[in-house]
Amino acid sequence: MSYNLLKGKKGIIFGALDEKSIAWKTALRCHEEGAELLLTNAPVAMRMGEINKLAELVNAPVIPCDVTSNEDVKNLIIKAKEHFGGGVDFILHSIGMSVNMRKGKSYTEIDYGFNAKTLDISATSLHRVLAVAMKENAINEWGSVVALTYIAAQRVFPNYNEMADAKSLLESVARSFGYYYAVDKKVRINTISQSPVRTTAGSGVKGFEGFINYAEKMSPLGNASAEDCANYCITLFSDLTKMVTMQNLFHDGGFSSTGVSEQVIEMMEK
């Protein structure tokens, strides 16, 4: 169902890898709501070719961008301005990668080179995109930027590894940059702290199936799906949430406020 919430709006979507991706579902919902889109992902992710399917579905150009490269980000922002004939109204940052997790290193013995790369891809990249956008005047007044995060920024989830630190930094960047961009141009910046979802990034976490099933049983509403997350994103891109900024918004079926659920108590009594 479409409410035309994003009619006339233009946006950049980072991070649609395949149809399981949260960014993929969000791009589809933005399109349904009337937005014009530009899609982007790391050049290496594009070799899989899946993003071209999405590009056809939402009638959007695709511009490669490794978010750890200043040059790539600048090129993307300039091309976006050319394509849209001006600034954009929203940006989705849906990017995360733990290099230590990939290389099988545990949190207590992380490689600091890998660690720096993880923080750069998953958190500093938000700062880089915002800094370039501000310099190039690429986000319109009352624009909205959303980045996706996870509750491991606040609480310990073993095996989420250095991504927990990356998410803490990401949320902090959203808050700090949110201040400056609000004052400068009334642009709002928020993070959505999403339930676990079976995606490429999600499933990379050791013990993910246990993780997601536990969250399902601990959340009074159950886990929020990727489609639910896409719906939440479009509300934040719309004019209906203009005064929301610098927030970390939990979108998790109540998980973050639940100490223990009856379902989990029953399981523990067995």
Ligand SMILES: NC(=O)c1ccc[n+]([C@@H]2O[C@H](COP(=O)([O-])OP(=O)(O)OC[C@H]3O[C@@H](n4cnc5c(N)ncnc54)[C@H](O)[C@@H]3O)[C@@H](O)[C@H]2O)c1
């Ligand atoms: N899946 C979950 O359980 C879950 C829960 C909460 C938050 N999140 C967050 O949601 C976001 C999207 O993840 P997803 O679950 O849809 O998985 P996904 O694997 O589909 O998306 C991750 C994306 O990051 C991109 N990426 C990695 N390195 C990059 C780089 N250098 N430059 C540009 N892009 C790069 C990948 O190509 C991919 O498209 C991530 O920030 C993730 O941490 C996911």
